[in-house]
Amino acid sequence: MTIKPRAKIRIEEVARTAGVSAATVSRALNNPALVSPQLRAKVEKAAKKLGYVAHGAARALASRRSHALGAVVPTLGNTIFSDAIGAFQRRLEAENYTMLLATSDYDEEVEYRNVRTMIERGVDGLMLVGATHGKALYDLLEASGVPFVQTWAPAKASPYPTIGYDNTALTRIVVDHLAGLGHRDIGMVAGLRRNNDRVRARLVGMRAAMRRHRLPLPASRIVFTDYRIDAVRAAFREMQRRGPMPTALVANNDIVALGLMLEAQSQGIRVPRQLSIVGVGDLEVAAHLHPPLTTIRTPKQTIGTLAAEYLLARIHDRPVELPAELALELVLRGTTAPPPRKDKTV
Amino acid sequence: MTIKPRAKIRIEEVARTAGVSAATVSRALNNPALVSPQLRAKVEKAAKKLGYVAHGAARALASRRSHALGAVVPTLGNTIFSDAIGAFQRRLEAENYTMLLATSDYDEEVEYRNVRTMIERGVDGLMLVGATHGKALYDLLEASGVPFVQTWAPAKASPYPTIGYDNTALTRIVVDHLAGLGHRDIGMVAGLRRNNDRVRARLVGMRAAMRRHRLPLPASRIVFTDYRIDAVRAAFREMQRRGPMPTALVANNDIVALGLMLEAQSQGIRVPRQLSIVGVGDLEVAAHLHPPLTTIRTPKQTIGTLAAEYLLARIHDRPVELPAELALELVLRGTTAPPPRKDKTV
DNA sequence: TCCATTCATGAAAGCGCTTTCTTTTGGCGC
């Protein structure tokens, strides 16, 4: 049952066993084309036999390549990010890269520290969330020369490489839909703005869209919340407290939308008859809610995959281009309908 | 806007700037107690001024410590794991460790490769999910001498350090509850068993508990599914196809439970009047469903935190002890009730 | 006052690889 922990094997010993030099072993393992088939076979056999596992740090030191990419996301508690990270990692794995992951909890300082640590660890590239970061971070990034890519924002949002969709457009699509249905009084249940340019962009887009439709959007129609269902329900009630409810609510994401539906239902408010709700993200449950949730499908996995591809390409000096922005899709389901007929004005 | 990428600073230059030797700089930065306050201050100032960032690989090579821990989990798509990973990472961060993360997608071979890669990268410790792995994996682990900890299983499940709760006990608790309510015909909607000893343990526990209550549990009462809601609903129908429905269903987790509730509702089956359902995990939504879900609360964050603590302790040669098993809590809510009165037998 | 300790510092030897540079080998044309 217990295996004798054999001493660690260094390249030297593989070389001796195979009857070649360490240099040849290194080449055979990392760049087989440089070694004749016979020696290559010998080396491979010896390596396998001895259970040779290269020493990553030594390799990184000598080659100036860590074969590791870093990712810093706000949180793993949101499937939006964990899905993207999953896709990112799978892409890396396919290319034999390792992922370093850290979470910042929407804290700029923590993010800075994490990035610094990763640079220190020698990551070959870095994935960040959001297109607006502190100057200190950008300075650090530029000083280190590590390729990086920002995510969840369209390319135009930053002078630095960025990949994602346009959050401004997102709320525009939603408002267009709602206004098209006849809604004139639309509210928004937004996420917290702290270090979250996605939320900020959506607000901007919301305001602009409302203006285009010549619809009012007083501050009282916007309420902020984190993504705990309790908090969302409280936000719902907060909006009620501020005056008569809007006929439609734009949620920051599907979880928020779910919370709103839950609170509406428990108050006997009919969705969508009395109140329309739109989510964002198209989580799996969205389609299964009662009624099924109208939402915007966002390309989370694509973001992770493309981020990985971009970084890998940069590292290997392959040409890459980032899409200007990723497509969004309005998924029409059962939570939106024309507003109730105005029997009483305001 | 553009910062001139200053050349990378090596310890040598910090030493020169501070007017001391490289050895002193290293000591001042890593083990300040060994350096006199004056020199320490000088070094710190020089390091800050030059923006010195240590070279992790060189440091790892020289010190034989990577200051990185690895984690390999089946998937990030399940909050069970992403929450635990989040807690794990936060704990590491507090101690200035970095996390390497990889997902195996429940594939033993992928897991092996990932572990190998991490060992190669020189992780100081490793967190794994599950208490049963292939012999090859254990051999690798022992040969490398890297401390590791298994999770999501009780200590007794393995000769190796393991931290988690007892999945056998979990289903026992559920069955006890259901049987106590008067249910005699209980079904189980389990997860896929492939490389998943948690599911297998729950099956074992389920069978044992049913036996203790002298209740039958034919194979037809157990149906397997992955965690997509569509699949769960199909599983529900599959069970119906096999004969008259049980009066209670044990779900593999809250997502599965949700899927079951959804399907029941859409068929007009009343929960819990006609059908009791129990979940596992106590996800945040569980309390907000209609009716609120009876479920078992599992200590996911605790598992992540304790895993980190154990590993850190091992690395620093601090004494550690792992709890035999973590506590489970039955959260009674609205989806369980006595079975409908037997108007017609079987 | 002198020697034995202790403490802070510096010099230098690696850590285990990769990669340049050099040497050797072998293929091929004449």
Add this chain to the structure above:
DNA sequence: GCGCCAAAAGAAAGCGCTTTCATGAATGGA
């Protein structure tokens, strides 16, 4: 059969740190 050149292999010099080990200064006991 000889010489030339390309390809393959080896020797050795680092990569940028940490950590022994050695040294010198400072302290204290006799």
